[in-house]
Structure formats: C-alpha cells, structure tokens
Amino acid sequence: MNDETIMPAPVGPVDAAVVPRYGGESTFARLPRLDSVADADVLIWGVPIDSGVSYRPGTRFGPTHIRQGSRLLRPYNPANDRFPFSRNQVADAGDIGVSPYDIRAAISAIESSASSLVGTGRTLLTLGGDHTIALPLLRVAHRMYGPLAVLHFDAHLDTWDTYFGEPYTHGTPFRRASEEGLIDREHSMHVGLRGPLYAKLDLDESEEMGFAAINCREFARTGIDALIDRMRARLGDRPVYVSVDIDVLDPAHAPGTGTPEAGGLTSRELLEMVRGLAGLNIVGMDIVEVSPAYDHAELTALAAAHTAYELLSVVPARR
Numbered sequence: 144m145n146d147e148t149i150m151p152a153p154v155g156p157v158d159a160a161v162v163p164r165y166g167g168e169s170t171f172a173r174l175p176r177l178d179s180v181a182d183a184d185v186l187i188w189g190v191p192i193d194s195g196v197s198y199r200p201g202t203r204f205g206p207t208h209i210r211q212g213s214r215l216l217r218p219y220n221p222a223n224d225r226f227p228f229s230r231n232q233v234a235d236a237g238d239i240g241v242s243p244y245d246i247r248a249a250i251s252a253i254e255s256s257a258s259s260l261v262g263t264g265r266t267l268l269t270l271g272g273d274h275t276i277a278l279p280l281l282r283v284a285h286r287m288y289g290p291l292a293v294l295h296f297d298a299h300l301d302t303w304d305t306y307f308g309e310p311y312t313h314g315t316p317f318r319r320a321s322e323e324g325l326i327d328r329e330h331s332m333h334v335g336l337r338g339p340l341y342a343k344l345d346l347d348e349s350e351e352m353g354f355a356a357i358n359c360r361e362f363a364r365t366g367i368d369a370l371i372d373r374m375r376a377r378l379g380d381r382p383v384y385v386s387v388d389i390d391v392l393d394p395a396h397a398p399g400t401g402t403p404e405a406g407g408l409t410s411r412e413l414l415e416m417v418r419g420l421a422g423l424n425i426v427g428m429d430i431v432e433v434s435p436a437y438d439h440a441e442l443t444a445l446a447a448a449h450t451a452y453e454l455l456s457v458v459p460a461r462r
Contacts, residue, residue, distance in 0.1 A: 150462055153232040154180050155218055164214045169207070170235035171270070171451070172216040177234040184231035184461045185266045187451070189238035190253055193434075194246045195275030195313040197306055199401040201434035206238055206270040208399070208435040209451065212444025220456045223418055227452065230460035236260055246275065246311050254279035261287065266458055268451060271431030273401070274301055274313035277386050278320055284384050284427040285325040291426070292330035292381035293317065294374070295354070296413065297388035298337050298404040302349045313401075313432070321352035328353025330381045332374060334416060335359055335391035338404035359406055367412060371419035382426040385417075385454060389432050389447050397446050399438025410446045417453040428454045 157173040167173055171187045189206025196202060218228055227233070239256045241249040257280055260267060264287070269280055274297075284291055295301070295317065302318045304310070310319065320326050333349070337359040340346065349356070355377050357370055390400040393407035408416075433447050 151181055153229055153462065155228045156216075169210050171210050172213045172228070172448075174228065175234050177236040180232060180234050182232065183234040183265060185233045185268060185455065185458055186236045186260055187233065187268045187270065188236040188260060189270040190241065190272040190276045191238055192241050192243070192249055192272045192276060193401075194243055194249055195273045195311065196401050197312060197314060199434060199437060201436045202271055202273045202401060202432055203243065204435045205272055205431070205433035208433055208438065208444045209270050209430065209447045212441050213448035213451065216448060216452050220452065222414075222453070223421055223456055225456045227455040227458075230462060231458060232462070233455060246309075250275065250279045250311060254282055257283040258286070266425070267427055268454060269429040270447075270451070271429060271433070274316055274386075274388055274431045275311060276431060277429060278311070278316040280427060280429055281316075281320045281325045281384060282323070284382075288382035288426050290327040290381075291325060291384045292378045293320070293326045293354075294331070294378060294383055294385045294420075295333045295388075296335050296386070296391040296416070297333060298335055298359075298390045298407055299388070299402065300333065300336065300345055300349045300354075301388070302352055302354070303345070317354070318352060326353050327381050330377060330379050332356065332377045334374065335408050337406050359408065362408060362412055367415050371416060374416065374419060375423065378423055380424065382424050383420070384427040385420070385425060386428075387413075387430045387450055389430065389443060389450075392446055397443040399434050399436070399443030400432050401434050401437075402432075410449070413446070413450060414453050417450060417457065420457045423457070425454070425458050428458075
C-alpha cells in the first residue's frame with residue numbers, strides 16, 4: 144500500500160476533558176462536521192419535516208433534539224466492544240432545508256440531497272422528521288444496492304394506502320416502497336407492532352407487501368435472543384435498511400412522539416435488538432418521529448441518540 148492509498152485516522156468527537164459536554168458545537172455526539180474532514184464513511188444528517196403527520200406535529204424539531212440528547216455519548220461502546228467513531232469516519236452533514244408546505248417537493252428534495260450525500264458509497268444515518276422521509280431514502284438506497292431488506296421498528300405498519308386522499312404521509316411510505324419494488328419481499332420485517340387497527344385486512348395487506356412481523360406481545364413471552372435469531376434469519380445476507388420510528392418504544396420511554404401507543408418496547412429491548420444486527424450488511428438507517436414538544440427530561444432524545452449510537456456500532460467497518 145503506497146502513501147496515496149493510506150486512509151487518514153478518523154477524526155472523533157470533541158474531547159470532553161477540553162470542552163465540557165454542555166458546550167461546543169451542536170453536532171451529533173459532538174462529532175466533526177462534514178466540511179472539517181477530508182471525507183466520511185458514515186454521514187449523520189437531519190431532515191426537519193412534519194408535513195406528513197396525521198396527529199401531533201413537531202417532528203420538524205426532531206434532528207436538533209436528538210443531537211442535544213447525544214452530548215453524553217462516548218467513544219467506546221462496551222456492549223459490543225467497539226469504537227464506532229474509529230471503525231469509520233463519521234461526520235455530521237447538518238440539516239437539509241425542505242418545503243413545509245409541499246410534501247411532494249419535500250420528498251423530491253430529500254431524494255436529491257440523499258443521493259448527493261451518498262456519493263459513491265457513503266452510509267447515511269438520517270435524523271427525522273416524520274416517517275414520510277423513508278420513501279425517498281429507500282429510493283436512493285435501492286439505486287445503489289437493489290431490493291432492500293427493510294427492518295422497520297415501529298408501533299404501526301405504515302403500509303396504509305392514503306389518508307384524506309393523500310398517498311404520501313407518514314403512514315404510507317412502506318406501501319409506496321413495496322409498490323415501487325424497492326423492498327425485498329422475502330427478507331423484510333416489522334418489529335414492535337401493537338395497538339388497534341382499522342381492520343384485520345391491514346395485517347394481511349402488510350404481509351402481502353413483503354413484511355413478516357414481530358409484535359410487542361412476543362417480547363413478553365419470548366426471550367430476546369430468540370427474537371434476534373428470527374430477525375437475523377429473516378434479513379439474511381441481503382443489504383439491510385433500518386428504519387426506527389421512536390414510537391416503537393413505550394410512551395414511558397419515549398413520550399415525545401406524535402402517535403404514541405401503550406405497551407411498547409423498553410429502551411433496553413430496542414437497543415438489544417439493534418445490537419443483534421452486528422455482522423449484517425447495513426446500508427442505510429433512519430430514526431424518525433421524535434417530537435420534542437411532548438418530551439420530558441429529554442427521555443425521547445436520549446433514547447433516539449442511543450439508538451443511533453448502537454446503529455453506528457453495527458455499520459460495517461471500512462477501515
């Protein structure tokens with residue numbers, strides 16, 4: 144290997160012994176901004192939008208809130224003996240500006256920006272924003288990797304057709320993705336489903352679209368290792384896109400969200416499921432539906448930030 148091919152050592156977070164954690168720039172985990180590093184393997188960026196919500200708004204403020212909740216993250220993850228900021232150069236690319244009035248224009252802008260940020264192979268971790276953003280992100284990932292094994296953590300299916308006649312909302316992205324051929328119908332899965340539905344047909348249609356499911360009741364009856372095994376078997380060796388709606392957590396753990404449902408996962412269960420993805424081919428990620436106005440003591444921000452940290456810990460190393 145000659146000097147031209149040697150990759151520089153990753154630039155990590157600001158040293159907390161030099162700048163206290165409550166100070167400094169408000170990047171995720173106080174990581175460097177994209178414009179301050181030579182290049183990046185993994186980018187964290189925000190999509191502040193809530194044009195697709197059907198109940199409580201406020202997710203346009205989600206990216207900033209998650210970054211605030213990430214200030215206490217540290218370089219070493221003892222849960223899986225990894226240094227997520229050393230395995231890859233991780234940088235914060237800031238937020239995209241999208242129209243708060245025209246959801247189709249916003250979707251187009253998200254797709255264009257994500258395509259530009261991905262470049263020739265970067266991995267994106269997107270901070271939402273409402274779940275509408277998953278559709279343009281899946282389009283971009285599909286162009287790079289083909290049909291995706293979508294792992295969807297959520298209380299809800301998000302496979303409905305329309306709401307008030309609108310086909311693009313936070314409850315429809317995975318129906319649109321299935322219709323567009325973006326998902327691998329043999330290897331995709333919902334995790335954390337619960338709560339009332341409009342009809343049993345909702346479940347049948349979701350299965351027809353390619354999603355197996357682990358519902359929340361199973362967490363009370365089955366050991367988490369067995370559930371991780373089921374999840375991994377379903378995903379297989381396919382390129383995996385992970386989409387985390389924070390309302391997969393019980394409102395006790397994540398009150399700051401727009402459509403809360405009782406009986407959800409604990410933050411410990413969610414983090415263990417994410418840790419169970421180690422070794423799989425993770426090609427894209429998002430964390431959505433954080434609505435700060437309904438949060439208390441940064442509970443939701445902390446849960447989202449730690450979920451992001453665990454996702455960064457299982458992204459394949461490039462160095």
